[in-house]
Amino acid sequence: MRNYQAVIIGGGSAGLAAAVTLKQKGIEDILVLEKDGEAGGILNQCIHNGFGLQTFKEQLSGPAYAERFEDQAEQLNVEIKLNTMVTGLNAQRQITYVNPDEGYVTISADAVILAVGCYERSRGAVEIPGERPSGIYTAGQAQRYLNIDGYLVGKKVFILGSGDIGLIMARRMTLEGAKVYGVAELMPYSNGLPRNMKQCLEDFGIPLYLSHTVTKIYGHDRLEGIDIAKVGPDRKPVPGSEIHFDVDTLLLSVGLIPENHLGDEAGIEMDPRTRGPVVDESYMTGIRGIFACGNGLHVHDLVDFVSLQAARAAEGAARYIREGEPEGRTVNTAAGENVLYVVPGKIHTDNVPGHTEFFFRVRKPMDDAVLTVRAGSKVIRTVRKKKLIPSEMERLLLTQKQLTGLEGDLVIEVREN
């Protein structure tokens, strides 16, 4: 069986960035496996601008951003197998893939990096009652039909969920001549980035119905209409508050979920909150030599952080390949009050390799809040935050010194002032 130093599963922005970093760190014998016919992942269908502000200090389209990494990968002679689907992964880091040229092949690797991206929550997962006609799509699906295949899915559109893809599609479909009647969001606040709320809805006069959900689907063949209704504090529809829209299209933008099929198969421990693997500060999962990053780890809103995180995972993998597993004690991290999740889920407290950056999301919008990091009863850091919203991922650096020798779970919590 062919053994590689590192195999990267997924050739999206995370996978490409990880490959580039591995090469730069001198890990030469690597392979990227990508199921699609081209690398770049979800970026290929994101033809709008807004990528790379942090990394390249300029506004790029998704494909342009991906191309920068593809070019680097090419210069560094990264081997990428396209049209190649990974179908199996085990704890011994054996990987089975299939493609039309080679059929099913099993290989192994000293280190595996999972960069598999995420999938969109579907109608079934959000329980929208009513019939099941055509005309109901996830926002990303409609985006693919439009931006890759060149077809508009409908002319009279409503959008459920204020996730970013839905907002971007509201603008895109409007510009293509469709009428977008509105966006309904179950929560009392938006789940999209503020800039998308402004540029995609407000600028086009598309109404946002907060604390609303779709309560009924009409149409046996093609979608003919929907009802939306206000929801109470229990998030259940309030009878009598229904509004009807005659629409032929309903887009769902109700959340993204890390794709963890392979991780499950390998027996990797998952975090029920992120629905991705639990990793340490080097992005190693609970299984030695298997790393995870990008949307397959937890859902990101900015690609720049995906690239950044993937580079760190690659550094972790390079170190593991050379030096083996980090030694010493670990503590778990935990999402405290008002915090939805924290990544990484555990950290080493002996031989801390340097600064560690934590990614987390808050549960609700807060103006003027205090963020506290503590281990047991010991407060390690407090930060005053002017504005916190669930749709924007937060980052927090802790130094080597702050992390060394910690006792008890490391908790991040946020209190409103």
Place this chain on the structure above:
Amino acid sequence: MYDVVIIGAGITGTMLARDLSRYKLKVALIDKENDIADGATMANSAIVHTGYDPEDGTLKALLNPEGARIYDTLLDDLGCRYRTAGAYIAACGPEEEAHLDVLADRADRRGIPYEWLTGDEARRNEPNLNDQVTKVLNFYTTKIIYPWEVAIACAEVAVGNGVELYLNSPCTGIDKTESGYTVHTPEHDFETKLIVNAAGVCADQINAMVGKPRFEMRPKKGEYFVIDNNVHYVDHIIFPVPSAKGKGVLAVPTVYGNTLIGPNSDYIASTTDTGSSFQGLDYVRTNIVRIMKNAPLNRSIRNFAGLRPSSSVSDFIIEEAADAPGFVNAASIESPGLASAPAVSKYIIENILRDKLEWTENPDAVMTRERPVVMAELSEEERAEMIRKNPLYGRIICRCEQISEGEIVDCIRRPCGAHTVKGVKKRVRPGMGRCQGGFCEPRVLAILARELNISPLDVVLDSKASRILCQENR
């Protein structure tokens, strides 16, 4: 002149079409929908009940045990997937346990095997069984199937043997003629000696075209959650003790590793409304806890609802209409209609059609069907061989269920092949997984357009009017 026109291509109609195709008869199978098995056969619990449940003296009691026995060999003959999962009927307390005795007694008399388990024994095998469960009756020969796969397989056999299949052909009227009937559909008229009415929830409407039906259809809706196949919830089918309202809310494993949780049972006024509702799903949610714990409803990937073809008569109605000679009802085929279907077909032929037709066996008839290639079911060597012969078997289209382009192309090109996105989904399953087609639907649509040589704009989800794309973008 047709010998028989069968109205309705659900499990009842397709099974009969297959059995008739053994003989030199001219048979048409017509359905109003754009694919086979779009009615009750598409949305149910998918259980081949062994036959302990129906009351003595009913047609159900006669046909269900026999149907289940025929399936023992039929499913292999048709190349259909099944699993002998076993059915636990779970009783909580003495009152319900007493009812288990009634079922066991019926099973004894009908030759149906079972075993008794204590609550604890059952919980060892099924840890998610509720702590209140005190005793379990295990009908361990109970099978689960993919119901529409069986109907499609039957239709393939029937069409292969010369039965004519007409989809998109609603029967809109029937006239009496000297030698039989004329069945009208928008595009064809069928002169026929005999009619079998297997029109599911619409059976009373069809009957009313020739006479006065002695029954009225009263569709009963059943709604479900489908749980992701990465959640291992149950191995066996788990039932509460049946009550007057029906078989109750169950947990049913599917042949592809998902779990169904449902159904409720509500009379509705429509014959087409297969929509789900907050109330219906809430009923399921609050009633599954009677026998189960940890119900993983938060891992649901889909809801669906089916309409039981129930009627004012609480038994199957399989008989020639009294006022319309040569018009045969196969109506009121509610549960266990799936399990009984092979016996229903046999019963129609032997007890009703026997004297009305000439029965010469067709020496060329092939009654079996080879299973289509399913890559996931092959050994490593077999898969390598398949991909060497046709590289499309190495191109995975559906990432959740790992289905290759080769399998999708096969299902389009077969007799009675798929020509809709849902048709592909029914036959080879892309879109059945957790992303519900989010990734693969655009790819399946492109393959359909290519294979059928039509514009992507003309590819439909299911019915002819269910277009997916609206216009080309510049």
